[in-house]
């Protein structure tokens with residue numbers, strides 16, 4: 001699939017574009033922080049829930065080494081296909097296509113469960129957290145990261161999507177930033193049975209591509225692609241003009257300066 005957007009072409013599926021665009025600018029820096037907090041040790045068994053294209057999963061495999069075991073689980077086969085294609089042949093990772101709410105994994109199979117920017121998309125968050133706890137050994141640890149509240153750059157995109165494309169497109173942006181409240185996440189984890197729950201929110205700075213590039217890269221990397229690509233060209237043009245005009249105040253050295261609060265939860269079984 002190739003989308004021509006004002007002279008630039010975006011080839012590939014949303015999953016391929018997620019890996020190509022979203023991971024370098026946002027996914028990888030967040031993964032570096034998550035892996036740092038996780039403190040993985042050689043030989044540990046790690047499950048990455050909602051692994052997407054595997055940016056966290058592969059970092060985990062590097063840390064635990066050949067004596068460890070790493071698995072990635074995601075509901076989207078397109079994301080898993082890219083995850084597999086990005087994994088070096090000498091790196092052993094098991095990939096599960098499944099919902100976080102019902103994992104085809106035996107009890108107490110892992111020492112660590114990771115979940116980066118995934119919980120907010122899961123329909124039944126309580127069930128997913130219970131599943132994460134179930135597959136951990138006693139004393140095993142869970143480390144989750146979720147973004148929000150909606151930063152100004154994304155609020156502008158959301159409002160422009162609502163105006164030019166439709167309310168359903170705007171809802172996707174709301175969902176991305178829907179699970180960040182420290183108290184809510186703490187309670188959710190405790191109610192799933194986790195102990196020693198610690199939840200912290202910290203600002204994280206990102207340097208993004210130039211406004212029009214980032215707008216289209218983000219759209220083509222997410223489920224937004226379908227709705228936006230079907231829209232009338234005049235609407236897409238108006239979307240770009242509207243968003244880029246408002247994003248000018250975040251422009252720095254030709255790129256966009258984004259600051260997002262990341263909420264990180266750590267807990268033990």
Ligand SMILES: C[S@@+](CC[C@H](N)C(=O)[O-])C[C@H]1O[C@@H](n2cnc3c(N)ncnc32)[C@H](O)[C@@H]1O
Pocket residue numbers: 027049050051052053054055056073074075076079098099100101115116117118121122123
């Ligand atoms: C923003 S991506 C994050 C991917 C990866 N963790 C990362 O940081 O790049 C969100 C992922 O959650 C997955 N997802 C959404 N709902 C899910 C569910 N119920 N069970 C498993 N994965 C789910 C999506 O398929 C998608 O790959």
